[in-house]
Amino acid sequence: MxxxxxxxxxxxxxxxxxxxxxxxxxxxxxxxxxxxxxxxxLGWLMSRMPGLGTWAADAAFWSLAAxxxxxxxxxxxxxxxxxxxxxxxxxxxxTAGVFALQGAQFLAxxxxxxxxxxxxxxxLFVLMLAQPDGTAYYDRVGWGRVTSLLAxxxxxxxxxxxxxxxxxxxxxxxxxxxxxxxxxxxxxHEEHVARLGGTLFTDHLVAVELAGTLLLVALVGAVAIxxxxxxxxxxxxxxxxxxxx
Amino acid sequence: xxxAALLHNSLMLGAILFAVGMVGMVVRRNMIVMxxxxxxxxxxxxxxxxxxxxxxxxxxxxxxxxxxxxxxACEAGLGLALFVVLFHRSGNxxxxxxxxxxxxxxxxxxxxxxxxxDREKTIWPQLTPSGVEPAANPEEELHRSRV
Numbered sequence: 001m002x003x004x005x006x007x008x009x010x011x012x013x014x015x016x017x018x019x020x021x022x023x024x025x026x027x028x029x030x031x032x033x034x035x036x037x038x039x040x041x042l043g044w045l046m047s048r049m050p051g052l053g054t055w056a057a058d059a060a061f062w063s064l065a066a067x068x069x070x071x072x073x074x075x076x077x078x079x080x081x082x083x084x085x086x087x088x089x090x091x092x093x094x095t096a097g098v099f100a101l102q103g104a105q106f107l108a109x110x111x112x113x114x115x116x117x118x119x120x121x122x123x124l125f126v127l128m129l130a131q132p133d134g135t136a137y138y139d140r141v142g143w144g145r146v147t148s149l150l151a152x153x154x155x156x157x158x159x160x161x162x163x164x165x166x167x168x169x170x171x172x173x174x175x176x177x178x179x180x181x182x183x184x185x186x187x188x189h190e191e192h193v194a195r196l197g198g199t200l201f202t203d204h205l206v207a208v209e210l211a212g213t214l215l216l217v218a219l220v221g222a223v224a225i226x227x228x229x230x231x232x233x234x235x236x237x238x239x240x241x242x243x244x245x
Numbered sequence: 246x247x248x249a250a251l252l253h254n255s256l257m258l259g260a261i262l263f264a265v266g267m268v269g270m271v272v273r274r275n276m277i278v279m280x281x282x283x284x285x286x287x288x289x290x291x292x293x294x295x296x297x298x299x300x301x302x303x304x305x306x307x308x309x310x311x312x313x314x315x316x317x318a319c320e321a322g323l324g325l326a327l328f329v330v331l332f333h334r335s336g337n338x339x340x341x342x343x344x345x346x347x348x349x350x351x352x353x354x355x356x357x358x359x360x361x362x363d364r365e366k367t368i369w370p371q372l373t374p375s376g377v378e379p380a381a382n383p384e385e386e387l388h389r390s391r392v
Contacts (some may be wrong), residue, residue, distance in 0.1 A: 023272055050250040063259045076269035081278050088281050095288050104295050104307050115315050119321045126325045129334040137362040138339040140275040144360045155264030162260045166253050173249035178302040186302050199304040211315040218319035221282040222326040229330040
């Protein structure tokens with residue numbers, strides 16, 4: 001029989017192998033095989049994780065976690081970048097669900113509004129401007145099989161070793177947990193958003209101001225980059241340069 | 246609900262998200278998909294931060310995630326502006342197009358054997374021609390406007 005650590009490493013390696021089979025140069029059949037292998041690897045890994053205590057919490061967390069990681073894998077393996085962006089939005093919804101499950105309600109909503117609502121939509125805009133006809137050869141080919149195998153091996157080791165280290169320090173976590181009453185007084189307070197805002201605008205006021213400045217600088221920078229490019233192209237056209245580069 | 250198990254499982258989910266994002270960053274050649282994968286790595290870190298914040302009963306983790314959101318929004322705005330400019334210059338989103346980017350008197354360091362597409366595998370299906378092609382009527386060409 002396998003030891004606990006061998007289970008963790010083995011499942012991480014199986015999941016990575018499945019991911020490798022699904023990556024770009026593969027055809028339809030290899031991708032279907034990879035889907036089965038990756039799903040079984042992830043399922044194996046999840047079955048070795050400790051339970052949360054109640055079946056409702058388990059069901060909620062694991063369905064969200066499965067949706068998040070499946071959508072993440074689909075983001076990476078999709079040939080069409082538009083599908084990639086949509087799968088990424090689904091993975092963000094799963095992450096928002098995990099935030100909500102942990103009591104971070106504001107972050108759950110902010111993730112949906114800022115990430116799925118604004119950032120992914122901007123990505124889709126640029127994709128449709130830049131690549132209106134779906135897949136291109138560089139999406140279908142990638143870097144080749146050897147590179148992607150190496151690229152998958154490295155994270156498999158990271159996830160496997162992290163799982164081993166976490167499972168050995170689980171007892172230490174048990175000793176350090178806050179009680180329900182302590183949580184209810186601080187992080188899981190009834191007026192969660194009020195508490196969060198209080199901390200944000202007292203302890204981190206300078207950081208808030210800095211973040212606002214950063215947003216302004218990024219806005220000006222983005223406009224400057226596109227405007228400069230347009231000026232250069234116009235200048236080239238009017239001076240009869242002709243060549244686009 | 247067991248707090249220790251929740252921390253453990255959330256850290257694992259964060260690690261999986263980070264690892265998948267890392268694979269995508271290395272493996273994909275489309276600049277926008279690479280950028281999406283970088284955002285996914287940020288999400289993995291955010292999941293871990295929120296889990297640690299709950300474990301220590303402290304708002305610090307959530308604060309950091311709020312600032313990560315801000316920086317990610319800035320990053321997306323600037324990055325996408327750059328991608329639009331790069332697309333205007335190169336005509337595609339392939340990152341290998343820019344591998345010759347360097348200072349003027351530097352020796353070129355090029356990746357050789359970047360995989361190209363197999364021409365034979367990209368032949369599209371064709372319908373077999375059926376029937377006889379009608380002969381062009383010269384009289385009709387005289388008065389008929391071009392369709």
